[in-house]
Amino acid sequence: MKAVQVKYTVRPEYVAENKANILKVMERLKEQPIEGMFYSSHLLEDGQTFVHINVSRDQETLSKLAGIEEFDQFRTALKASQPLSPPQSTQLNTIGAGFEV
Secondary structure, X not given: OEEEEEEEXXXXXXXXXXXXXXXXXXXXXXXXXXXXXXXXXXXXXXXXEXXXXXXXXXXHHHHHHHHOHHHHHHHHHHHHXXXXXXXXXXXXXXXXXXXXO
């Protein structure tokens, strides 16, 4: 199992647009799920910091997210927004999970 956390902070004026872009990705994943992948996005209490979690059965499955047009558009827009804290990716070592991917 592969698990990755990505965390970043956007400018206050970009929060709503970022949420909208994330929801486009989530809608695409609902319509065309990637088998073996659990993907979620969260907003921290500060209202500007986002955390994305991708848990996939293997590296090949993990990398399939990058092939989705909506995800590419989300990343391009995020980069153009000049986040206060750019995306930081952290590999997570899974000890256990209450679900299967």
